[in-house]
Amino acid sequence: MTQTDILIIGAGPIGIACALECEKRGWNYIVLEKGALTNSLFNYPLNMTFFSTSERLEIDNIPFISNNPKPNRDEALEYYRRVATSNTLNINLYEEVTAIQKQNNQFQVTSNKTNYSVKKVVIATGFYDIPKLLNVPGESLPKVSHYYKEAHPFSMQDVIVVGASNSAVDAALEIWRKGGNVTMVVRKGTIGERVKYWVRPDIINRIEEGSIKAYFNSEIKEITPHQVIISTPKGTETIANDYVVALTGYQPNFQFLEQAGVTLSNDGNFFPKYNPDTMESNVQGLYLAGVICGGTETHKWFIENSRVHAKLIAEHMETNL
Known part of the structure; x- marks a missing residue:
C-alpha cells in the first residue's frame, strides 16, 4: 500500500497543471497516467494543428514557443514533456486506475500495479479514450x-x-x-x-x-x-x-466517474456534479478538472479555458488538506 496526500489521475495538460500546483506548495502527490505522457495528444493525427495559439496552451505561465502561429502536435508534445521533466513532476506512466473507493476520510485507489491510500483525488482523465x-x-x-x-x-x-x-x-x-x-x-x-x-x-x-x-x-x-x-x-x-x-466524437468514461461516487445528470448529457468555485465533486475530497467536467459536451472545456481548474483545486485544498 502506497500512501500519499494527493493522487492526480491523468497526465494530460490539465493533470500536469495540477501537479505543478502541488509541486509549488511542496505537497506529497502522485500522478497516474494509463498511457504515455499527454496520451490524448500523443494519439492525435501526426500533422494536427491546434485551433489555439501557443500562449493559450501554456500552463503555469511557462512560455510555449512555437515556430508557427498555431502550434502543431509535435510542438505541443515537446512543450508538455519539457514542463514535466524540467519540473521533475512525480508521474507514473502506463499505470491505469481501476477503482476508487472512499472509506472514512481516506480514498482507497486501485491501479493495475499497486494500491494507494490518499487524502484527496483529482480526476483529469479527458475524453479521448471512448469513441462514440x-x-x-x-x-x-x-x-x-x-x-x-x-x-x-x-x-x-x-x-x-x-x-x-x-x-x-x-x-x-x-x-x-x-x-x-x-x-x-x-x-x-x-x-x-x-x-x-x-x-x-x-x-x-x-x-x-x-x-x-x-x-x-x-x-x-x-x-x-x-x-x-x-x-x-x-x-x-x-x-x-x-x-x-x-470520426464521430468521443466521450469521458462516465462509468468510472459513477463508480467513484460522482453524481451525473440524468438528462442524457451526463454532467458531473461539482462546485465550479472549487472543482470539488459531490464526493468530498474528490475533484474534477478539464474536459471531463462537461459531460457529453466535450467542446465546452479544453486546455485554454480549463487551465484555471488546477489553481482553483489547489486553493481549496490549502484550506482542508
Missing part, C-alpha cells in the same frame, strides 16, 4: 477505425469519412491530398460551424468542385467487407468501400 460508436452492423470489421493517425495507408483506396467536425474534415482533406478517393457521410446538413476557420472554406470548396463527395443529412446503415450502405434523403445507396474512418 455508430452502432451499425459491420462496425467491428478491421477496415473500420474511430481514430485517424495519417493519410498514407489510405492512398488509392475508397475511403468513407464519417462526421463533419475538425478531426473528420482534417482527415478527409489529408486523405484526398494523399491520393485517396474520399466520401464524407454527414448526419447534419452542413460542415460543422466549429471547424477551424482556415480549414472550413477548403473542405466546402473541395465538396463543391466534386473532388470530395459528401452525403449530407445521411447516415451509415451497414458496413460490409467491400461496401457501405447509406441512408440519404434520396433513399438508400450502396457504394464501394475499402476503409471507414468514423
Whole structure:
C-alpha cells in the first residue's frame, strides 16, 4: 500500500497543471497516467494543428514557443514533456486506475500495479479514450477505425469519412491530398460551424468542385467487407468501400466517474456534479478538472479555458488538506 496526500489521475495538460500546483506548495502527490505522457495528444493525427495559439496552451505561465502561429502536435508534445521533466513532476506512466473507493476520510485507489491510500483525488482523465460508436452492423470489421493517425495507408483506396467536425474534415482533406478517393457521410446538413476557420472554406470548396463527395443529412446503415450502405434523403445507396474512418466524437468514461461516487445528470448529457468555485465533486475530497467536467459536451472545456481548474483545486485544498 502506497500512501500519499494527493493522487492526480491523468497526465494530460490539465493533470500536469495540477501537479505543478502541488509541486509549488511542496505537497506529497502522485500522478497516474494509463498511457504515455499527454496520451490524448500523443494519439492525435501526426500533422494536427491546434485551433489555439501557443500562449493559450501554456500552463503555469511557462512560455510555449512555437515556430508557427498555431502550434502543431509535435510542438505541443515537446512543450508538455519539457514542463514535466524540467519540473521533475512525480508521474507514473502506463499505470491505469481501476477503482476508487472512499472509506472514512481516506480514498482507497486501485491501479493495475499497486494500491494507494490518499487524502484527496483529482480526476483529469479527458475524453479521448471512448469513441462514440455508430452502432451499425459491420462496425467491428478491421477496415473500420474511430481514430485517424495519417493519410498514407489510405492512398488509392475508397475511403468513407464519417462526421463533419475538425478531426473528420482534417482527415478527409489529408486523405484526398494523399491520393485517396474520399466520401464524407454527414448526419447534419452542413460542415460543422466549429471547424477551424482556415480549414472550413477548403473542405466546402473541395465538396463543391466534386473532388470530395459528401452525403449530407445521411447516415451509415451497414458496413460490409467491400461496401457501405447509406441512408440519404434520396433513399438508400450502396457504394464501394475499402476503409471507414468514423470520426464521430468521443466521450469521458462516465462509468468510472459513477463508480467513484460522482453524481451525473440524468438528462442524457451526463454532467458531473461539482462546485465550479472549487472543482470539488459531490464526493468530498474528490475533484474534477478539464474536459471531463462537461459531460457529453466535450467542446465546452479544453486546455485554454480549463487551465484555471488546477489553481482553483489547489486553493481549496490549502484550506482542508
